[in-house]
Amino acid sequence: MFSRFSLALAFLLGSAPAWAFETQATAAWVYDLTTQTVLLDKNANTAIPPASMSKLMTLNMLFEALHDGRYQTSDTFAVSEKAWKMGGSKMFVKPDDRPTVDELIHGIIINSGNDACVVVAEGMAGSEEEFARRMTERAGQLGMDHSTFANASGWPDPDHRMSAHDLGLLAVRLITEFPEYYSYFALTEYNYQGRVPANGQNRNPLLRIKGGDWKADGLKTGHTEEAGYGLVGSAVQDNGRRIVFVIAGLPSDKARAEESERIASWAFREYAMKTIAKAGTRVAEAEVWMGDAETVGLVPAEDVARLIPVAARDQMTAEVAYTGPLKAPIAKGDQVAELVVQIPGLPEARVPLVAEADVPKGGFGKKLTTAAQVLIKRFFPAEAPAS
Incomplete structure (x- = not known):
């Protein structure tokens, strides 16, 4: 006989439900990492153009290689003409440079360097095309079922797609599996060889928020005309509670900044940890x-x-x-x-x-x-x- 009976929990008091969150993002995923709870899912399994947010997969490939001992942060890579001529966001490497892995990580995270991504891809796989193939294969192994990659940087391509859920899974992996490298994501400036305009500011708007009951420390912005403005973010409270979230398809940089702050504040303030039963x-x-x-x-x-x-x-x-x-x-x-x-x-x-x-x-x-x-x-x- 299967027995099941209701149990009254005396501490449960409150008002009418009002915890839903409306976001103007076309796709969003909010995850409480501490309790492994999905707080918001809006079109999260739809494959979308991820723009530079997909650079997180390039970083994952590099972090795995560092973790396995195949590379050291002091190792250097050559810069091809293709990498040097990349458009968009750059860390401004030149063909006669030999940037270290450490410098390239800085350039990818803080400067969102498309050129740095090509350097890493060619250095690890011989060509960016082969590196993209490996990225797609690895994504499948990691359960990222809506991700295909055509390049290492997020450069617009109809075959380059990720879902908000996949981006969130990837962010969780970077935080939990590679804590020794996660501190890079909180850095706000990097100016390789003094070549980066505006002193190489990190575009993540949450990193500039001071005060409050939570602090952001990652991870990556993205923007193209097709993709709109997006952000893969993470923030933590003093008690150690951490959230990870992804928003995509915002109409402007300002909207991205406002929406990411609203989502983080909502996740921390509208949800609370409660002990519902004591051990023993x-x-x-x-x-x-x-x-x-x-x-x-x-x-x-x-x-x-x-x-x-x-x-x-x-x-x-x-x-x-x-x-x-x-x-x-x-x-x-x-x-x-x-x-x-x-x-x-x-x-x-x-x-x-x-x-x-x-x-x-x-x-x-x-x-x-x-x-x-x-x-x-x-x-x-x-x-x-x-x-």
């Missing part, structure tokens, strides 16, 4: 079959904390689910049930519940009592209520 605190009881106790307490092994929309606290529900009655013997700490938490607008959360105490098998007397109860129920069922 009984939340329910389960029936026990053939044990020396009729029931056993159900407790979470760890504190259960969940991200909850501030305006939807009164609409959260929780149920305990288990297949029962549980058969003795039961050992303390055995997982025997789940706490199923339903929060409006968020995926269902399932939390393991364990036995609060040992329940040994019942003795001979218990077996006789149980057998008698079974016989009584079989041959003398309760009378049906009068109609």
Whole structure:
């Protein structure tokens, strides 16, 4: 028998729901990395022109090579005529330069250098075309199902596409898998050989925000006429809670700056971490079959904390689910049930519940009592209520 019953959680108080977020971005994805919760999904699986935001994939390829020991940040790459003649955003390398990997990372992240991307692509794969093929192959391996690459820089091409979701997955990977390189994304200026106009300012508008209860530290802007203005961003609070978000298709640089700040503020202020059950605190009881106790307490092994929309606290529900009655013997700490938490607008959360105490098998007397109860129920069922 599968048992499931509702559980009242006394702390849940609040007002009418008002946690939805309307964005003018044509595609958006907002993710709470700390709790692995998607907060917003708008056309997030639609393949779109990613512009320079796709440079994050070029960086991923380079970071993987650094992590594996194939390259060092002090290694140098040659600059081809193709790289030197690249248009758009540049770090202004020249054919007689031998930039280091460290310098190229700076140039890609801070200056959004198309030339730097070509240098890396040719240095790692021999040609940009081969590098793009490897990028597409690697994206598939990483579960980025809506990504194909025609080049290393995000230069406009009908075959160069990514989804907001894929960009978000990529950002999460860069943050979690390569923490030793993530600090590059928070840098605001880089001027290679004194050649970069305006002292090589990072275009990420969130990096210039001071004060408040959160701080941005990445990752990459993008803009072409076809793609509009976009941003892959990440921000963190003092308590360590981090969000990652992607917005695309904004009409102007100003709109991108305003929308990215609004989204970050909304994600931090309209959602709060709440402890809904303490470790070792009984939340329910389960029936026990053939044990020396009729029931056993159900407790979470760890504190259960969940991200909850501030305006939807009164609409959260929780149920305990288990297949029962549980058969003795039961050992303390055995997982025997789940706490199923339903929060409006968020995926269902399932939390393991364990036995609060040992329940040994019942003795001979218990077996006789149980057998008698079974016989009584079989041959003398309760009378049906009068109609």
